[in-house]
Amino acid sequence: MVMATGTETKLQEIQKVIREKSVDLLHLQFVDIEGILKHVTVTAEQLDDAVEGKIMFDGSSVAGFSPINKSDLxxxxxxxxxAVLPWTVEDGYSEARFLCSVTNPDGTLFEGDTRNVLKRVVEKAEDKGYSISAGPELEFFLFQTDENGRPTLATHDEAGYFAPSPNDLGERVRLEIYRALKAMGFTIEVSHHEVAQGQHEIGFKYADVLGAADNATTYKWxxxxxxxxxxxxxxxxxxxxxxxxxxxxxxxMSLFKDGKNVFFDQDDEMQLSSTAYSFIAGxxxxxxxxxxxxxxxxxxxxxxxPGYEAPCYIAWSGSNRxxxxxxxxxxGMATRVELRCxxxxxxxxLAYAVVAAAGLDGVDRGLAPVASVNEDIFHMSNDERAERGIDNLPGSLEASLDELEANEFGRSVLGDHVYDEFVALKRAEWDSYRTAVSSWEIENYQGKF
Structure with a gap:
């Protein structure tokens, strides 16, 4: 396999780290259609084979990938x-990982790999002269576990937004997460307790959109x-x-062209460009x-x-959460559009692919958004929202799937394979939920009827 000079240099850097850190095992990671991380482990001696894409796995055993008669991926x-995994480092031993794209036996990109879905959106943007930057903000909860290590319903603490120690019991946990992420190359910008009991956030620096998706996947793990x-x-x-x-x-999310943020316009009232407005409209x-x-x-x-800071109404604003x-x-260079749902x-x-593609669709079509809304939408009446033309997001997974299937946008971005598998998986999930008998039903109906 002939490698470009930059790739050779990067590989040499990796080989040096493997020697210096005594890396013994390499985890080759990828995600399934739901974004759940998977990996296969090889020894460091297999680095060359791994880099050349020679490590095979059974795609039929991964949800949404390939049938059993075409299972080699x-x-x-x-x-x-x-990245070296900091929690594995011992004297004379450590482990490392790569995130991977999935390929077919002939070396072409596998259409069922969701990382490749995002790559296609990136390539289409590049064809138009744009690069896409993204900065996700992922919140999470910490729960106590039982004697068997299974999660309970008890949150780790009862603290609230920006609470310090001793009420914030997650402070030490976040510190160790911060250290691990920093050791793996992340630039951490903020760490704090969130609004809800046991809820936390650690913010990391934006990156190109593919790197941002890689970072989000790594962060969750x-x-x-x-x-x-x-x-x-x-x-x-x-x-x-x-x-x-x-x-x-x-x-x-932001769009860049020739090193400049094309969402910024010094002369506009909101200092937003026509490209930014079209992206919002898209x-x-x-x-x-x-x-x-x-x-x-x-x-x-x-x-x-309504009532928990999560958006459920379709509107945009300069600062209205x-x-x-x-x-x-x-x-300036930090101008960006934040999608909060x-x-x-x-x-x-998949998420960043559809968000970027939707915004770019607005740019391609030269769309203009409706007027911004600066009032608190949560406290408007239904009539007030109707008068302002403020629509609702779908109210259930079923309703969202109906909208996804009602037009061609989703299929055009995801591709036939991922689209069909995703819809089938989520329809089955909704049907399982719809037919299950919940504890709420038992508590409210069993004794009454």
Whole structure:
């Protein structure tokens, strides 16, 4: 295999780290259609084979991948994702990982790999002269575990927003997560207790959109791994506890061209360019078509209700956090559009792909958004919202799937394979939920009727 000079240099750097850190095992990681991390482990002696994409696995055993008669798939590591795993480092021993794309036996990219879905969106943007930057914000909960290590319903603490120690019992856990992420190459910008009991956030620096999805995938894995070492269970479930705030994954996105942020315009009243306004309009025009991807669980729609800071109305604003889309205050190179509905259970590769594609669709079509809304939408009456033309997000996974299937946007971004498998998986999930008998039903109906 002939490598480009840059790739050779990167590989040499990796080989040096493997020698210096005594790396013995390499974990080749990828995600399934839901964004759940998978990996196969090889020895460091197999580095050359791994880098050349020669490590095979059974695609028929991964949900949404390939049928049993076409099951051979291969992993192609992205050398930029190499990292030593800090919790494995001992005297004379450590382990490392690569995030990988999935390929067919002939070396072509596998259409069922969700990382490749995002790559296609990146390539289309590049064809238009744009690069896409993204900065996700992923919240999570820490729960206590029982004597068998299984998660309980008891949050790790009872603290609230920005609480310090001793009330914030997660401070030490976040510190270890911070250290692990920093050792793996992350630039951490903020760490704090969130609004709900047992809820936390660690913010990391934005990156190119593919790197941001890689970082989000790594972040979720590291959070869960470190929490487990403290005897806790970390969850990115959107709404694990009734009556308190759920967890979001706000997605901040910008477009760059020739090194400049094309969302910024010094002369505009809001210092936003026509490109930024069209990107916002594209998000609003397509939002119902991709909510099933950014909010993919039955549980996702129990977060998207009024009263808990999660947006459920389709509107945009400069700083109004009750709106679906807001424009954070920073301008210049930091100008960005924040979509607030996605949740951290979403597959980052698919979520960022549909968000970027929706915004770019607005740019391509030269769309203009409706007027911004600066009032608190949560406290408007239904009539007031109707007068302002403020529509609702879909109210359930079923409704979101109906919207996804009602037009071609989702299929055009995801591709036939991922689209068909995703819809089938989520329809089955909804049907399982719809037919299950819940504890609420037993408590309210069994004795009464």
């Amino acid at each position: 291969y992993l192609l590591p992205d050398l930029n994702t190499f 590291v959070v869960k791994t470190v929490a487990k070492r403290f005897g806790l269970h970390a969850t990115f479930m959107p709404k694990p506890v009734f009556g308190i705030n759920g967890s979001g994954m706000h997605v901040n 998000l609003m025009d397509n939002i119902k078509s991709f909510t099933a991807v950014t909010n993919p669980l039955v549980n996702s729609y129990k977060r998207l209700v 009750s709106a679906l889309i807001r424009i954070p205050a920073k301008r 996605p949740d951290p259970a979403a597959n980052p590769y």
